[in-house]
Amino acid sequence: MKNFDIKISFSIMALLIILVGIFQSGGVALSILNLCLISAVMSMGVNIQWGFAGLINFGVMGFLAIGGLATVLVSVPPVIEAWSAGGMGMLVSGAFIIAVVLLIFFINKKLSDYKYKNYLIFLIIILSIPLLKLISGPSISKIESINAATSGFLGGMNLPIIFSWFFGALLSAGVAFVIGKVCLGLRSDYLAISTLLISGIIVSIVKHEEWLSRGVKNVIGLKRPAPYEVNLQSSDWFIRLVEFLNTSKLSKIFDIAERQDLLSKLVITSSGIVVKLCFAFIFLFVVCSLLYFSEKALRSPWGRMMRAIRDNEDAAKAMGKNVVKQHLFIFMLGSAIIGFAGAMLVTYDGLFTPSSYQPLRYTFLIWVMVLLGGTGNNYGAILGAFVVWFIWIQSAPFALYIINLFTSQLDESNAIKLHLINSIPYFRYLMMGLGLLVVMRYRPKGLLPEKVIRN
Amino acid sequence: MDFLNAIILISNFIIVPAITYGSQLALGAIGVTLIYGVLRFANFAYGDLMAFGTMIVILFTWYLQSKGITFGLLPTALLALPIGILFTIAISLFFDKTIFEYYREKKSNPVTFIVVSLGIMFVLNAVVRIIIGPNDINFMDGHKFIMKAREFKQLTGLNEGLAIKSTQVITLITTIITCSLLFYFLNKTKTGKSMRAYSDNEDLALLSGIDPKKIILLTWVIVSILATVAGTLYGLDKSFKPFTYFNNLLPIFAATIVGGIGNPLGAFYGGFLIAFSEIALTYAYKKFFKYLLPESLEPSTLIQFISTDYKFAISFAILVVVLIFRPNGIFKGKVI
Numbered sequence: 026m027k028n029f030d031i032k033i034s035f036s037i038m039a040l041l042i043i044l045v046g047i048f049q050s051g052g053v054a055l056s057i058l059n060l061c062l063i064s065a066v067m068s069m070g071v072n073i074q075w076g077f078a079g080l081i082n083f084g085v086m087g088f089l090a091i092g093g094l095a096t097v098l099v100s101v102p103p104v105i106e107a108w109s110a111g112g113m114g115m116l117v118s119g120a121f122i123i124a125v126v127l128l129i130f131f132i133n134k135k136l137s138d139y140k141y142k143n144y145l146i147f148l149i150i151i152l153s154i155p156l157l158k159l160i161s162g163p164s165i166s167k168i169e170s171i172n173a174a175t176s177g178f179l180g181g182m183n184l185p186i187i188f189s190w191f192f193g194a195l196l197s198a199g200v201a202f203v204i205g206k207v208c209l210g211l212r213s214d215y216l217a218i219s220t221l222l223i224s225g226i227i228v229s230i231v232k233h234e235e236w237l238s239r240g241v242k243n244v245i246g247l248k249r250p251a252p253y254e255v256n257l258q259s260s261d262w263f264i265r266l267v268e269f270l271n272t273s274k275l276s277k278i279f280d281i282a283e284r285q286d287l288l289s290k291l292v293i294t295s296s297g298i299v300v301k302l303c304f305a306f307i308f309l310f311v312v313c314s315l316l317y318f319s320e321k322a323l324r325s326p327w328g329r330m331m332r333a334i335r336d337n338e339d340a341a342k343a344m345g346k347n348v349v350k351q352h353l354f355i356f357m358l359g360s361a362i363i364g365f366a367g368a369m370l371v372t373y374d375g376l377f378t379p380s381s382y383q384p385l386r387y388t389f390l391i392w393v394m395v396l397l398g399g400t401g402n403n404y405g406a407i408l409g410a411f412v413v414w415f416i417w418i419q420s421a422p423f424a425l426y427i428i429n430l431f432t433s434q435l436d437e438s439n440a441i442k443l444h445l446i447n448s449i450p451y452f453r454y455l456m457m458g459l460g461l462l463v464v465m466r467y468r469p470k471g472l473l474p475e476k477v478i479r480n
Numbered sequence: 481m482d483f484l485n486a487i488i489l490i491s492n493f494i495i496v497p498a499i500t501y502g503s504q505l506a507l508g509a510i511g512v513t514l515i516y517g518v519l520r521f522a523n524f525a526y527g528d529l530m531a532f533g534t535m536i537v538i539l540f541t542w543y544l545q546s547k548g549i550t551f552g553l554l555p556t557a558l559l560a561l562p563i564g565i566l567f568t569i570a571i572s573l574f575f576d577k578t579i580f581e582y583y584r585e586k587k588s589n590p591v592t593f594i595v596v597s598l599g600i601m602f603v604l605n606a607v608v609r610i611i612i613g614p615n616d617i618n619f620m621d622g623h624k625f626i627m628k629a630r631e632f633k634q635l636t637g638l639n640e641g642l643a644i645k646s647t648q649v650i651t652l653i654t655t656i657i658t659c660s661l662l663f664y665f666l667n668k669t670k671t672g673k674s675m676r677a678y679s680d681n682e683d684l685a686l687l688s689g690i691d692p693k694k695i696i697l698l699t700w701v702i703v704s705i706l707a708t709v710a711g712t713l714y715g716l717d718k719s720f721k722p723f724t725y726f727n728n729l730l731p732i733f734a735a736t737i738v739g740g741i742g743n744p745l746g747a748f749y750g751g752f753l754i755a756f757s758e759i760a761l762t763y764a765y766k767k768f769f770k771y772l773l774p775e776s777l778e779p780s781t782l783i784q785f786i787s788t789d790y791k792f793a794i795s796f797a798i799l800v801v802v803l804i805f806r807p808n809g810i811f812k813g814k815v816i
Binding site: 081143146147150154155158207208210211213214215217218219221222223225226229230232233383384385389392393396445447448451452453454455457458459461462465466469 | 521522579582589591592594595596598601603604605607609613614723726730733734737785786787790792793795796799800803804805
């Protein structure tokens with residue numbers, strides 16, 4: 026009985042995606058699957074923070090943006106001219122920021138008894154911003170003026186993009202360390218609001234520091250860990266493979282030109298599918314290994330300690346557990362996973378668009394996934410990601426069906442009907458909201474509630 | 481003369497816009513703070529409640545305009561405002577009855593309330609976009625300017641102009657009226673006092689015979705009025721776009737916490753503090769110093785603390801600073 030729910034719910038989900046493959050197209054089904062898998066990584070990250078430790082992190086968007094930035098920093102070839110023009114200045118500014126941060130930490134540690142410590146830190150921050158502008162300003166304008174239309178930024182390290190996933194995780198963990206130091210002492214609702222606002226700061230930095238990320242000009246044509254469609258379409262072995270797989274279909278057509286036509290069409294569609302399949306395998310591997318490790322962690326002494334801290338902080342403290350340290354650690358761990366997912370998402374999209382990061386889609390939707398699926402349960406988080414993303418994508422056809430059902434009496438050119446049909450994209454928000462409200466009311470622990478583990 | 485020019489420059493680009501924006505934020509922040517004080521949760525649906533109220537106002541403005549009714553020099557939206565408020569009160573009470581009441585009776589933790597308010601946020605977001613669409617809507621009519629920059633220059637003979645839009649004056653007057661009524665209500669009337677007592681200590685208030693249902697109902701009514709007024713004023717001053725309203729939730733939250741969450745007067749000041757710092761820190765003071773300093777000392781750079789791209793980020797940064805130094809806000813929070 027123990028894993029019964031899990032098996033049934035995941036089978037239904039698989040069946041739904043297969044049905045999409047049959048009725049819509051294989052490509053659509055695979056891209057839904059891929060984004061479900063990416064979302065699953067995100068929701069597992071949030072679940073580690075919220076479900077394991079009870080930390081409410083509304084800064085998901087910020088960590089996803091950091092992960093996305095990492096793909097640019099790792100995989101894009103460096104712009105040599107920009108580096109020689111302004112690289113030195115930027116390195117100096119970077120060293121300056123690190124020096125300021127270290128100085129603040131030093132003051133915080135060494136002068137902890139000093140009465141005006143906080144004001145001193147505040148003064149340092151206020152003074153360092155104009156100074157930083159003074160140091161970096163000339164280099165930034167130099168970098169941004171080099172080939173502004175095509176580059177205008179420093180570029181990256183020209184490494185395989187897979188590395189960027191780990192780099193994104195590392196970067197996110199670093200930022201999470203700073204945020205955690207500042208915010209983790211706050212009460213739950215304060216923490217929610219402040220992480221939400223800090224993620225806003227992160228996104229506006231990624232959006233406006235063009236020398237770093239090209240900002241609103243976007244970075245396109247990122248590398249891939251999977252083959253490109255064009256390369257597949259022109260390689261012999263692939264065409265022969267497609268021919269072999271579709272022998273029965275092709276043999277029915279006798280006209281050679283027509284047959285060639287069909288073959289090239291088949292090659293194009295199947296190249297898309299193969300690329301998505303490659304992604305799906307990589308993502309599946311990531312999700313499975315993450316699931317394995319977090320299940321292990323949940324059952325380990327460390328996991329027990331985390332749950333103890335979550336359920337009764339004071340008791341855990343009394344037992345000699347360092348709550349502050351553990352909170353910071355798990356905040357960094359969860360954020361690292363979210364950053365990893367952010368890099369995966371940008372890799373899959375093949376482009377980095379900083380202006381697309383919005384809290385509704387990248388913070389609250391992920392939270393809906395976790396809450397809907399089941400907090401504290403890894404399988405629940407994954408299921409939530411699948412269900413929510415599936416609804417998110419498939420709500421448009423569903424809404425169209427409902428609208429047509431209710432307005433079938435009305436004329437085709439009826440203003441209300443046309444208006445409703447035009448606003449179909451927004452019905453997904455309605456469904457998300459209603460779904461969340463219903464689940465919170467009737468299954469407050471989510472679709473797959475947390476299992477109490479007894480050792 | 482140069483000194484006067486400098487003063488006018490600052491008034492035109494910092495003081496007047498900041499007072500307007502600050503009033504809008506203050507009205508919004510008082511609403512968030514009241515919900516926090518009485519109902520004890522941070523309402524993430526507040527931005528979308530503002531959007532909903534403004535949407536109703538816009539719809540009725542269009543209706544009135546189609547009937548040929550206008551408000552003379554003033555924007556027609558002010559005539560439609562009471563109807564917008566009624567609808568917003570209705571939807572707030574509806575959500576309270578169907579959703580929040582259940583969790584209140586169960587005495588759920590604040591995080592559950594936040595999550596539920598997220599659900600309502602999604603629903604309201606969808607409702608507004610389905611009804612009125614996601615696009616920019618300008619529903620300001622009536623007289624646009626009280627004083628144009630050119631007229632001011634002709635009038636005074638100064639180099640710098642001072643432009644005052646009628647929406648800015650309307651915002652200020654409405655805010656003064658709303659806030660004085662609200663603070664009179666909270667501090668002088670018996671019901672207001674019982675509301676403060678309830679917020680201060682729920683158990684004691686219940687013991688002294690205060691009816692919690694009445695207090696909660698009243699809170700939703702006041703909050704809906706504030707949300708609709710703030711939303712309509714913002715929409716008149718700039719324009720109505722559902723996404724902007726959602727985004728405005730963030731500086732409103734910042735203002736609320738900076739002023740001490742649960743403290744209406746603090747929220748009021750918090751709104752102005754956020755607005756003034758956002759505008760003053762992103763303004764380029766080059767011209768200002770040109771007037772004041774002798775030619776030899778004239779600045780060559782823009783003298784801008786931080787670029788305008790980071791306008792929103794400033795309010796967030798202020799919040800973070802306040803959270804580090806005074807986690808309870810500048811004014812002590814948690815007391816109405």
